[in-house]
Structures are given as C-alpha cells and as structure tokens.
Amino acid sequence: MIVPIARLGGSAARRLSRLGALARFGFGALRAGFALSAAGRRVAFRVTLNQIRFTAVNAVGLFVLLSGILSFLVISQLVRQLGTFGATDLIGTVIVVAIVREFGPLITALAVAGRSGTAISAELATNKVLGEVRALEAMGIDSRQYLVVPRLAAALVSVFALIVVFDVGAVAAGFLAASINGMTGTRYAETVLQSLGADDIWLTVAKAVAFGLIVGVVPCYFGLAARRSTTEIPIAVSRATVVALVGIFICSALFAAIV
C-alpha cells in the first residue's frame, strides 16, 4: 500500500520540481533581458524582429483562415437556431464571450505553440547538441540573452498580435455569416459592440501575456535541457509541446475560474 503512494508522491515531487525549474528559468531569462548591454540590446532586437517575422507575420494567413472558418460555422448555426426563438440579439454576446474572450486566445496560443514552439525547441536543442550554446558562453555571450530573451519577447508580441488578428477575423467572418443568414450588418455590429466591454480588452491582454510567457519559456527550457545527443532533440520537442499545451489549457481554465 505504502509503495504505490510513495511512487505517486515521488512523481508529484518530480513534477513540482520541474515546475520550479521552469519558473526559475523564466525569471532568469527576464532578469537577463533587463541586464542586456546597449550592444547586446541591438543584437537581441534584431533576433527578436526575425522571430516575430517567423512566428507572427508569416502566420497571419493561417490565423485569418482558422478564425474565419470557426466564426463562420458558429455564427451560421447560431443565427438559424436563435432566429427560431427570436433571440438573434444574443449573437453579439456569443461572439464576444465565445470567440473574443475564450476561443480566440486559446486557439491562438495552441496554434503558436504547435507551429512556433516546436520550431523553437527543435532549434535550441540542435544548438545545444552541436555545441553552439557552449561556444556562445565561451565567447562571453550569455546564451539566455542571445537565445531565450528574443524568443520570449517575440512570443509575447506575436501571441498578442495574433489574438487581435484572430478576433478581428472572427468578427468579420461572423458579419459575413450573419449577413448570409438574413441578419443586417448594422444589427450585427450593434450587438457585437454592445457586448464588448473594456474588461474584454484587458482580459485579452492578460491572456496574451500569460500564454506568450508559456509559449516563449517552455520550448526554450526544454530545448536547452538537451545535452549532447541528437536523439534528445525529438524528446525535447515532444516534452516542450505537451507541457506548453497542458500549461495553456490549465491557464485558460484558471482565467475562466478567476474572472
């Protein structure tokens, strides 16, 4: 009886210990970011722009497509169903509650973690295995400042920007769906704007920061945890993806519980 409980406790302790290491790594990266020299800031800024190009700019089309299809499907069904009860005014509320508050940030974070988080963990694990991280440290370059800080900054900016893209795309597609199903554009715009409050904006910003931190820190942590063997690269990518996805869901649930 005691052995299974002890095993359970050991497993929980290991997970907690890893969570602590992840948090320490994240705080260390933030501290390293604030300690950047002027020259280091110039280099890190250039790397950050490059990361934003890959993570956000190159993904705009994908996110417009995802948000458009999701919103079109949801609104098409809602207009028909709510129309039978004469409750089409609720469409704006549903768009704001379901898409802007919940699905927009959640799907954006999941997609960025799947698309860019995997790339980051694979890249950093390769850097580590090929001895590039060691070479950076030997040249007097803090690997967190050069590798982690720009990716973290880019993740924060990209997740926020892509949530905005997702929400705008979803509202625009909802407009199209509502129009096709007999609701006037003006009425649709009115119901959406009535339902949208300042709290929704702040909630979106808070979620963007939280999800951006997860998408930025987790892949870097697992990528740099690889040691000297190429077989560790896919393991690092897999672990980073699973932890980031679980972290995003838990974080989303916490927001729903708190707000």
Added chain:
Amino acid sequence: MTAPPLEFVNVALPARRPQALSLTVPAHHTVAVLGDEASGVGALSGFALGLERPAAGSVKVFGTVIADLPERERLAFRRRVGYLPAGDGLLQNLSLRDNVALPLRFGSAAAPPEIEGRVNVMLAQVRLAPAAARRPAQASEEERRRAAFARAMAFDPGLLLLDQPFDGVTVRTAAELLEVARGGETAEGGRRTILVTGHELPEAIRRRVETVYRLSREGVLEPERA
C-alpha cells in the same frame, strides 16, 4: 611579476585519474597538449574558461580563476580569451561573416562601422572574404575552420585556446592558420599565447610549436620535445 597567461594547478582530470595535472603556458608560447579521448585532454579548455569546474585544483587565466567570478564578470573575462571549440561551434543560422561578427556586435562597445571594419580585417586575415556570405552548411570544412579561427580572434585576445583546431584541413592550411593565430612574431615568441589540445599534430605544425606535451590515460603529462 605578471601572472602567466594560463596555469593549471593540480587539476583533477575527469574519470578520477590518479595523477593531478599541473601545467604553465608561458607568455608568447604556443603549447600543445596531445592525448587520446580517454586522457581527458578535451576537458582542459572548458576548465580554463570556467565552462566546467575540475573536481580538484584550479585553472588560472592571467592570474584569475574564471570559474570563481560572478556570472557577469565571468562572461566579460572570457572575451579576453579566444576559444575555438572542437567541431567549430559556428551558429548554423548565421552566415560565416555574422558568426565572426557576433561576439563583437554583442560584447563590444565600439560603433557598428568600427565593428564591421574589424570583421573585414579578420576575414581578410584568414582569407575568407569571398565565402563570408555562406552559411556553415553551405561552406567547406576548411572555410568553416577559417571562420572559427577568425571568430576566436575577434577581440584580438592575448590567449587562444584551440581544441582540435586542424581537423579536416590540409597541413598547409593548418600552418597558415597557426601563423595567423600567433599574430606575428616577437623576441619571446608569438604575439599571442596559444594552447592547442587534440589527438595528434602534423610534423609541419610541431615545428611551429614551442612545447608539445603528451597526456597519458593515467593523467601523466610529459613533454615530447623541449
């Protein structure tokens, strides 16, 4: 009295070898320590730079144990030492030119035009200018090696640590790169102090090295030639 550029004092090598290693690399000398993989010779540069700590003993670089410094100072101090890791350690997503420029762009207070000027000089010195736009994966082994040498010398350091620096290059190229690394000759020897570690050295290179040591698997260090 000034401290020697590099001094290993009773350093315990990996795998608990019975003999502790002591070695002083005099200023302006090029010293080679050769040994097979099991000898632990590959750990020397990492110990010197404070990337790893020996289980016992200490390594002083210009009289300072880098591993004992606080993190910021440790990183700053390493810029006084040029390092060429085994396998070159070039960043694959940067061009050879950007690889050479990276330590200067990140760690130098000089203005960008000055940095680019210095990079041009380094690329010319190692005869890499025509291939500088290539990424490591597009470059030949010799070009990558030339870039790694240029990067190690970016800050014009007084001490160079070269791990297996001549793997994959011809004896002629190796001799040329060693001459560039020495930075010209003075009355005492080369302008720079160099520690070369590796498994073997071609005879033509040995002639340009002041002292060659052989490190045995038991951790015994003996000079091959005075």
